[in-house]
Amino acid sequence: MCGIWAVFGSDEDVSVQCNAVHKITHRGPDAFRIENINHFTNCCLGFHRLAIVDDIKGMQPMRLYTYPNIWLIYNGEIYNHELLEKEYDLQCSTTCDGEPIIHLYDKLGPEMAASQLDGVFAFCILDTANRKVILGRDTYGIRPMFKLYNDNGFLAVCSEAKGLFGLSHTVSDAKAKIEPLLPGHIEVYDIDMNGKAKFLERKRFHKIGDMPRYKSLAPALTDDVKLNIRNLFEAAVKKRLMAERRIGCLLSGGLDSSLVAAMLVKDAKEQKLSYPIQTFSIGLESSPDIAAARTVSKYLGTEHHEVIFTPEEGLDAIEKVIYHLETYDITTIRASVGMYLISKYISEKSDTVVILSGEGADELAQGYIYFHKSPSAEEGDIESRRLLEDLYMYDVLRGDRTTAAWGLEIRVPFLDHIFSSYYLSISPEDRRPMKGVEKYLLRAAFSDTGLLPNEILWRPKEAFSDGISSKAKSWFDIVQSHCNAQINDDELEQAANLYPFNTPKTKESYYYRRIFEKYYPNKAKWLPYFWMPKWCKTSDPSARTLKHYKQ
Template structure:
């Protein structure tokens, strides 16, 4: 997890703009560099580094002797860097995985490069000989990127907060900040004054498209469950690429338990010289804590239980929303525990690379409301919609809560090859079956003895629910807290005060208030509230649904 920041074509003195990049310093606690580009006086690139691979030559902006006209900053991991080196006979000068992007671009252009990257990434690449700038982001937006463009001014940053306050001096208004769309590459040309002119944007990957790059995963066979096991295992194995200690978030649910089990299995096979650390979080009485303890004992990990009180959770809400840059109800609820456990990991352990189970519910139809899907085809459409919007919700949550404490999150369920294959399976097989969500995924590992059988078949528990006790859920704690702080008059005036996504509950109003303190007028960053489909409820908690355990 690193932080990237760049500006092009500013009318203002670049040196006065550069302090904005310090707003994302938490993303890269190991090193910082900011550089003006030769002969491009109104261009500046900045990089906050979290050193994971190649501690000596991995600093950015990245340049190599063979391609001196290329400058690049990127945040991500390219898992097939050695494969593309061999495939195209590239001569690497570093051990940094990101160098593959430079050589792929030089070989076939920016779109070609993005199509051949097996990994997660957000990059800014400047070709000084062609006077062009390229932006790119991975298929699911696992690595974040925001940009602002107006009248020749282009600015890019890992988080929106790093662009706040920047303004093109020829305008009398603030330039709009937008998330860069996942799975796209965008091209700008720079004129002689360094002004950026938009040229084109192309989508290089669509949800469900099979990848174009070579992979180390085993070849597909006729058996669906074998392919699921092989591809998920390969997704975990490739993500063990790191020179820093690896740990796992472990809620005791199916997704995080499978990921942790595969991490432990592959780490042993690769001879990793330490015990994998696992981390569970919750309030006293948490169902997740108990389930995670059982999994950790089964796997033999160095397990950490991180408890927080109701008061600590409430007190953290402001910082959580500031880091998230979101006011979405379920995102904020689920982020609180993840933010606090990330704080513990950063302050008390040496684990830096953290595995998690994000993406499984969207891909494998794990949300309880999928029981209500009218048809398998409609469930498939909904699954793909969720995957398309992940970067605005669960992926955003996973990135911000960990990056806020200088950690790097890895999410094997969103491996491009795994997701593409899973979506190619008959929609009827991917539906909940016999009252059990993610039945196909569970059955694929049923005889593998990777995790306890009762955990493998444990019913879905929303993260924001599992961190609390069965009798007193986290969302009820929040609702009790806001009840006396938001009055009925506030709710009556909510549509006028907040016409975009007006809050319909006191909890939503409270979150929106906190968001507006940090990001006034930026509500469109979240296009809609995440809510379960095919369900009559005003609350996103799974506990409101009839299929809840």
């Protein structure tokens, strides 16, 4: 996890604008560098580093003696960097996983280079010889990137949108066109003699569900679907052990995080890591997640940490959570509070820096409870793919921002390119909920393997914001009570006048929107729609409002 920032074609001295780069200091607490580019008027690259691989030579902006015209800043992990070095005879001068990006760009061009990367990334390349800027982002948008571009040739890039505020001089921040780079895409810009940028093209280099074009060490496929699922998932976890810092795992006690933790422990033992795996769970007093995670930890033999937070601590965190998330989506904010607080604990109370998590499994394996209402297997497949396409605005965003806020790096094996592509290639009929159980195929693939106890493997789905709840009073009810006290009836009645786009329908939604507008005025269109369950008559995204959940 790092923070990248760049400006091209500024109308004023970039030394003034460079203060904005410090708005993302939290993403890279280990080191900082900012460089003006020789012979380019008011162009600058900035980088906040979280050192994970090659502590000595991995600092950025990266520039090689072999390609002095190419500058690179990137946030991510390229898991196949050693394979790429061998396949293309790259002659790398560091062990940094991102160095092959430079070599591949020179050899293959931007689109093909991006398509060869097995990993997660957001990168910005400046090619001073050809006067080009290239932006790229991974398939699922696991690593974030925002851009600010205007007709005057000003281009700015940042890992988080907050680092782009105050940079545009032709229009106000409220009207500045700040938007995310689309996942799975590259963009190319020309840079003139004055450093001014001109948009050239946008290309998609990898679509969700398409098998990637690069070589990998993943096991060959067999005729046994469940064996393939197990093998490819293990390969997805194993490659994510690439780190020179301690690796741990979030553990809610649900299927997704438990499978990740179990496979992590198995692979860590095989690779003989020099430390025990730490697992971390969070909840209100007597939450079901805390109890389930304790069971899993005991079974796996992890060094387990439990964080019990109070309703007051959760409510106090909401404004900071919205600031870091840069969204006002209801379910994303609710679920992010626990993840934000546990990330704070990990950062302050442990030496774990790399965190594995179960994000993506619900979208990929149809794990949300509302999938029980799918009219057909084909409709379920369409919905699953839609969720995956938009994941960068919801759960992926939550995972990145809540951990990055505390200088941690999250890794999500369920969204591995090869594993997810294979899973989507399985018949829709086999991927839908069966026998009243969501994610049936995924559970069945690991049944009777001994990886997890059956009580956990077949534990019913709970939304993260529901699982952390106390038996006495749910997090859902605590938030409702708080927001009802903050927003009066008249404010809600006038919501459409103040917020005509994505108008808040509840006091909770209004409360979140008001905080969002405080930090990001007139940027409501960053969120195209509120996350809501499909095929259900409900006005709230909480699983607790669904009939199947209560049964």
